[in-house]
Amino acid sequence: MPTKYPQEPHIWCPQCRWRPQATDRWICTPGCGASWNTFWTRGLCPVCTHQWEVTQCIACQAVSPHRDWYHWPQPGDAARDSQENVSTTPGS
Numbered sequence: 257m258p259t260k261y262p263q264e265p266h267i268w269c270p271q272c273r274w275r276p277q278a279t280d281r282w283i284c285t286p287g288c289g290a291s292w293n294t295f296w297t298r299g300l301c302p303v304c305t306h307q308w309e310v311t312q313c314i315a316c317q318a319v320s321p322h323r324d325w326y327h328w329p330q331p332g333d334a335a336r337d338s339q340e341n342v343s344t345t346p347g348s
């Protein structure tokens with residue numbers, strides 16, 4: 257697990273490119289009903305510790321895999337928007 261990144265990831269909705277703010281909150285539902293900023297914990301509910309694999313956009317209501325919200329800046333990567341690595345990680 258890398259401990260450092262050269263740059264911070266850009267976080268925005270893969271559907272509508274809405275950018276969440278620090279004041280935005282997500283609700284753990286169905287679940288414990290906790291309200292928190294899911295990007296502070298990478299989708300982990302701080303109350304019931306449920307790991308959310310998907311995150312709903314507050315702006316467009318689309319549900320996308322949580323990891324798809326993170327966009328790492330890469331040189332010469334301007335045209336590569338929707339082509340995410342769709343391979344899934346086995347386990348868990």
Ligand SMILES: [Zn+2]
Nearest residue numbers: 269272313316
């Ligand atoms: Zn959206």
Ligand SMILES: [Zn+2]
Nearest residue numbers: 284288301304
């Ligand atoms: Zn919860």
